[in-house]
Structure formats: structure tokens, C-alpha cells
Amino acid sequence: MARLRFSEEFLESLAGLDKRVEESVWKKLALVQGFPGVGSSLVEPSLRHAYGSACLKVVAEGYDVLYERGEKGNDGEEVVDVLGIVNQRAVR
Known part of the structure; x- marks a missing residue:
């Protein structure tokens, strides 16, 4: 299971x-924590x-x-950096 690290912007x-x-x-972040590659790589160019x-x-x-997805820590645990939340309407 990955360790989540939250940015100030996200919080x-x-x-x-x-x-x-x-x-x-x-709930979505719980999925990411268990399976860090679960997300989509189809991210809008501006994001x-x-x-x-x-x-x-x-x-x-x-x-x-x-x-x-970050690098593994000293203990071998994968780190996931949660960067931000963006309203989908604001991106389009």
C-alpha cells in the first residue's frame, strides 16, 4: 500500500x-493508495x-x-503525491 503525501494546494x-x-x-484516494497506477494518464494539456x-x-x-507516483521511500514503500483538485468545468 502506498503512502499518500498531500500538497497544501490539495488540502x-x-x-x-x-x-x-x-x-x-x-474514496478515490483510497483506491489510489491501494493501486497507485489506477488513475488515467489522459490529463488535459493545461493541467x-x-x-x-x-x-x-x-x-x-x-x-x-x-x-x-513518487519514488519509493527508504523503507521501500511507494509514495503518491496528491497535487490538487480541479473542477472539470473550469478546465474545459
Whole structure:
């Protein structure tokens, strides 16, 4: 199981969401934690530019949750950096 590491941007964005969306985000991140490659690599170019070429996404209630698989830590545990949450309507 991977260790999740959260960016400040992600945490600030999460705090502004309603409870239903927040619950969906946590469910999706539980999947990512168990299977870090589960996300889609089909990320819009503007998001790739903002979050890096290696970012992946999972969808939660109309939001893209962006993350990147990190290197394994000293203990061999995989690290996943959760980068941000973006409303899908804002990207289009």
C-alpha cells in the first residue's frame, strides 16, 4: 500500500468542497493508495503544464484529483503525491 503525501494546494481545495464531494475524493484516494497506477494518464494539456508531465488523475463527482507516483521511500514503500483538485468545468 502506498503512502499518500498531500500538497497544501490539495488540502486548501478540499476544505472548500461540500461533504458529498469530499467523501468521493477520499474514496478515490483510497483506491489510489491501494493501486497507485489506477488513475488515467489522459490529463488535459493545461493541467499537465501546471502539475507536471507525469501526473495522473482520478475523477470524483465532477472534479479531477491529480496525483503523481513518487519514488519509493527508504523503507521501500511507494509514495503518491496528491497535487490538487480541479473542477472539470473550469478546465474545459
